[in-house]
Amino acid sequence: MTVSGFWAKVHKWLALLMAVQILFWFASGLFFAWFPIERVRSEHAKVELAAPPVPLDEAAAGLARLRGAGLAGAETVEVRRLLGRPVALLKPHGGRPVLYDLADARRLSPIPMNVAAQVAEADHSGNLRAARVSRVTEETTEYRGLLPAWRVDFEDGEGRAIYVAADTGQVTARRSTLWRTYDFLWGLHIMDWRGHEDFNSWLLIVATLLSLVMIIAGIVLLPSRLGVTGWLRRRRALRSHPGGSRGP
Structure with a gap:
């Protein structure tokens, strides 16, 4: 060969x-x-308005209420707003994060279904209401974020689903038919x-x-x-037989 x-x-x-x-x-x-x-990640359908920051005096007063309620502390403390209300997310070392309302030191997590729906609706641009809300307790190829979580589906023609972590009340994933195809x-x-x-x-x-x-x-x-290759072969043949016939 x-x-x-x-x-x-x-x-x-x-x-x-x-x-x-x-x-x-x-x-x-x-x-x-x-x-x-950006479109695959549904960033174009996300509300871009940032929540107003929590004033330091309000945050300090809220954390003092948590201390008065018997909470000793946490590895990290994150102060932010949830649906307009000031909240604190306490993350103990090696444990699950816990969400508290700073106004009355009330524990909020795991957040209920209706709150998850409101969070997803506030995250989604437009005036669409949640069509279905279901609880997610296991990882799938579609969602590998914090568990447990709520899946909030919208009937917007794009198969949109927004995942909200039950412990933090934060949006952890945005999915659509385009994302699933991708x-x-x-x-x-x-x-x-x-x-x-x-x-x-x-x-x-x-x-x-x-x-x-x-x-x-x-x-x-x-x-x-x-x-x-054939052309080079013919050239070499002509050079080796310069007096040979070149045809009519």
Whole structure:
């Protein structure tokens, strides 16, 4: 077998073996380039108005109420607003965060369903109301944030779902039909069809190496396919037999 024949067989069989995955790579890559990541993350549907800061004197008075209620402290304390009310999120070392109302030292977490719906509605631009609210207690390919959480669905024509962490009352994820399509194609792209996360798998490494060999084989064959090899062969033949017939 000639060198050209060897590379031709390598190129042919690797092309047959890798054709479907290469199609997935190109199709998914085109999709990723076509849609801006900001739209995939539903950032265009997010309310951009920031909540007014909590004044220091109000925060200090609220934290004093928590101390008076018997709370000793926490590793971190975050003061912010929840639906307009000043709240404090206390995160103990190694424990779950706990949300308190600074106005009356009342514990708020885990937040109830109706509060989660209000948080999601305030996060979503427009005047849409929540269509469904469901509790999430396990990770899925769609959501890997804080648990437990509330999933708030909207009927906005884009399959929008906003996830609100039950312990913190914060929006932790925004999903849509576009995001789910993106995530599905990402799983095909990195060859992690179940978790859609692992892009360091041996399967992906082997597939990439085989594709690289296929491309190298194609480059080796390119001069032959373009007729350059035959032209060079004829040139060498003419030089070795300068007096030979060149035809009519």
